[in-house]
Amino acid sequence: MSVGVPLEAPTVSGPEEGPERSDFPVYLARKVGAAVVSFVMLLVVGFIIFSLMPSDPVSALTRGRPTSDAQMNQLRHDLGLDQPLWERFLTFVGHTLTGNLGYSYEYHQPVSTLIADRLWPTLLLMGSSTLISIWLGMWLGIRAGWHPGSLLDRSASAVSLALWSVPTFWLGLILLVVFGSGSVGGIPAIFPAGGMQTHGTAGGLAPSHVLDVAWHLVLPCVTLVAVIFAQYVTIMRSSIIDERGNPYLLTARAKGLRDEVVRRRHAVPNALLPSVTVIFLQIGGMIGGAITVEVVYSWPGLGYLTFTALRIPDLQLLEGTFIVFSAAVIVCNLIADLLYRALDPRVRRQ
Amino acid sequence: MSTLEHDPAPVGEPAEEKAPSRLAPIGRFVVSLLRMPTGLFGVLVMLGFVVLALSAPLFIHPSDLSVTQADGPLLAGPRSGYPLGTDPAGRSVLLLVIWGSRTSLAIGVMATLLTMVLGAGIGLMAGHYQGRVGRLLMHVTDWFIALPSLPLAIALAAVLGQGATSITIAIGVTSWTGTARLVRAQTLAVEARPFIERARALGATDTQLITRQVLPNVMPLILVSSTLTVASAILSEATLTFLGLGDPTSVSWGSLLNNAFMQGAVTAGAWWYLIPPGIAILVIVLGFTLVGRAVEHVLNARVQPR
């Protein structure tokens, strides 16, 4: 998988469990258990990776400032850097489980506060992009799959493939320079050159603020959608193709229903079912795209936070964002597994 | 999967398993590949890219890449002598983009090798050793898939220090799972075939089984997977370098874009500096992906004619 976005439709791990079909509580317990194990392993690996860094954050923090040696030692002690490794790990696990993700010395705030602040912009960006991609993917994918080999189908595939082959950040840069800078060929800056809102506008839910944020959201959203909608097209398309072959659709046609209605009323709902779970699985793949889009547009979300954490690097902050991202993916995969099981009557019935 | 390459059967195997001449199937494969328009395009792009990258030193002189000897206008648009304009140091963007293909190719190939070795290795073992080892490996693979790739790559690169090596390792570590799953599935399928049972009955060791029987049958899949992996490795390299995790002094497509972004090319409207590296990435990735898909299509067509 590229650190951008995977193109192939991922498989849900549900059916791999084998022929023994157990009831839901057992399934739930097993899946949740697996998720917990994943999370623990995540903590271990995360800690190991970040403890490997050969650096003294204190000297980086105070460089350029007239700080004395004693003061630097004090800072080291305050940051807990003089404890042995295993003690630091235990402290780390304990803290993480209670929501204390450490202290960012670059921002002078607890990491969890920073993450909480930046969570909403990332959710807004990823959420709106996902919704639009699903809508677009559905619209295109279903039509393409209903008439495979048609012009629509082929051009949809071609466009999807082309957009997947393009680096997300580059697409963002191009859109930014063409529509956001006003410096190319006389095209005025229709959209802002980055950020989430115009400074000084009223906050909260004031209509002007909402519209201002929406205006800033357009380019990042378009960039992210362009890159990820291809997956949804693929998923919907293959689902519809699978459904097309089903005999019950023949019955529907025999009833005299128009092609479009057959598609819309009968094929699509059944095809959509497995697709719903896949949406959650895709979130993991979308994180990479969201990070690069946030960096290009300076969208103040978690991805941009991760990027700025690379500066010194700010260890605790990097660790915190890494854990939050990975935990989010674990949760989404768990939801996907559960949804798959809960939604698809065919799976449940066995 | 087709039996594109098949080891000569050990002594005592029935005649039906005797392998035909090796070259004919390859020839047929290549022909059917080239008959597909996408396959043809992809192969041409791939070959063109490799040829260009390898032959670049023949027509690009060090002085073209040298900052001290660059005498073009700084960050200027296309003009005579500089078809794609100049970068902030006055060098020709066209030559830089061509030269950048070398780093991208190198890292793409190295990362793919690493991915293949890791992924195929783990996949083979997971598929072959069915018991606890196999399940453990499968769980590890599944767990790894759950880790979002870009944050992991960022974490790794930050720890290993910026540079081409850490990017290669980061890409390898985040990409092997796809190959591992594919290879594992294929290993399971291959091992279900009767000739494996026979070989085992004849006393073949695990190593022999894997290397002589399973691996050759899995190779076509690995081949397909590797072309697609090269495509995504090139994309990943560009992304990671753009984020500043690469070697800022080496010329690669990602570093050209990173440079452009950091030097304010957006405000300056220097589209000639921003567009060509991206187009190059697009074309190359498209080419490799199309080849991979075409190969897959051809291989599938031979097994299940549609």
Add this chain to the structure above:
Amino acid sequence: MTAPFAGLRRRRRVAALAVAAVTAATISAGLLAGPSASAASSGDSTLTVQADTQMTTFNPFLSYYDGELNVIGAIYPALTMLDDQGQPEPYLADSWSTSSDKLTWTFKIHPGLKWSDGQPLTAEDAAWTFNLIMHNATAATSNGSLVSNFKSVTAPDATTLVITTKQPQANMLYLSVPVSGIPIVPEHVWKDHVTGLKNYRNMDFPVVGYGPFTLTGFKTNQYAELTADKSFFLGAPKYDKVVTNYYANSDAAAAALTSGELDQIGGLTPAQFNKMSSESGVMTYQTQSSGWTAIEINPGAQTRSGKPLGTGSPILKDIKVRQAIALGIDRPELVKKVLDGNGIEGAGYLPPGYPQFFWKPSASEALDYDPARAKQLLDDAGYKMGPNGVRVAPDGKPLEFRLGIHSDDATDAAIAPYLKEWMSAIGIKLTVNAMSFDQLNNDLSKGDWDILMDGWSTGPDPTYLLSIQTCGTLPEDNGQNGNTDAFFCNKEYDRLFAKQQTEFDAQQRAATIAQMQSILYAGNADLILFYKNGLDALRTDQVTGFLQGAKQSDGFYPLQHGFASWWKAAPVAGAATASQKASEQSSSAFKWIGLGVVVVLLIGGGVVLMRRRTAAERE
């Protein structure tokens, strides 16, 4: 399609279109109403500037970033402030005197001042602030070393502050200045925060302080808002408010300046600077630098007791090699190519932003670009050219060195190839290693380096910058407690350093410091490459009086101090608010265009949806 349903169909379609139209109208109304509404509601004049850096805390004991320091400098008083020549003049202290042994300073604090919450502002507050820094390790984070020579600080009465020092201290008047020095904080507010000082971000608005402005608002990662104190005893600010905005990327900031939403922007790249120069109503200007970019060459890293440290190449201990390196670098070319001419070539250790200290080598001292001379020097010293273009030392070791650069610094990355090529031209091979800020400092302190990119800036008093080249900052034998910049150690330099600390006559001090710079230049441990000018832009159609000082002979403006600029700037009569509004309108026109497309799509989608629903009725 039967007649009874026809009416229903038409009604639904009409209803759908009506809904869509109302939505579009609301959106447009919101768009056009929004921005102008907020502009009209504030009759205050606001100066909108770009924050130099992000702002994370306004705790003056912990603050680190320039963006924060600029704000802190405007909301807390200091004992003195600097005029546009960089010389101290009265601020909180009306006057001062020293004892005959120069060890006691007596400051007369301006009487009758009150903090913004009405409490009296007295010498007690100043004494309390200094004592906190002297005795509390956390409070000393930002400015601890500035008080390292203080023996005691007392306030015998409300308007008298007495500071005694251990040694005579010439730079006393530079220690408490806005932005770059120690601000005075209200004791009655801060004494409750001493225990939790590390976590206190000082964001209880309005922040109790005294100065031309009060900090009244802050939005994380966005802006800080300051309100003018019209009763400021040294003169009311002309603006009612100052908003300092943080832009994560400079392209967004440049766009904001172009649209008129920003009055002033700094830190442009050369490419952006050139683009801004052609904008109407915008004046671009360069300010002299308060710092430099250099490469440091490992002259033989050692501990305080002389024990060698680290893996630096011993070849670089030879001064001739370092001189050859200096001769092999074309500094004017670097300024021309890397800075696009927006800078001054490097030489002396103290930057041109402080003309009283700025030093240039004499013709005989100078090591200007002369590769032929460099090659000759190396040849004569016994470093003969080897087979592959790399020179070889008499003991057989090749002249191959590591050049460490900051991986996140675009300028470092731009400079590195030039150095590599110039060194290769004189037979030295450089291997460029990009490292994180942290790692580079780590290697530096352990002596595991040959050549590193280096950069420093200084406030108006150069004591700290000079100190990091003294032998006293070398690490101890255990590798700890070092604060050296380049492991430079020279007895004469140290002697002069001690001397200038006690020289109260400005001319004498400048002369001593000039001698020190000469020693540093000859030592070639820090090779100053250039002083990068500040590249700023100002909307002169909206702001006047922002730029302090006059254009110098080299075409650059003197170093600017945020504190003075904000205080003394004034809105251009009539034009400012008008053009702000006008730009708001035009930007909202673009918003309308942009969102209009989206709205059309929504309407289109809505109509289609409605049609499909009615089509279902048809079945």
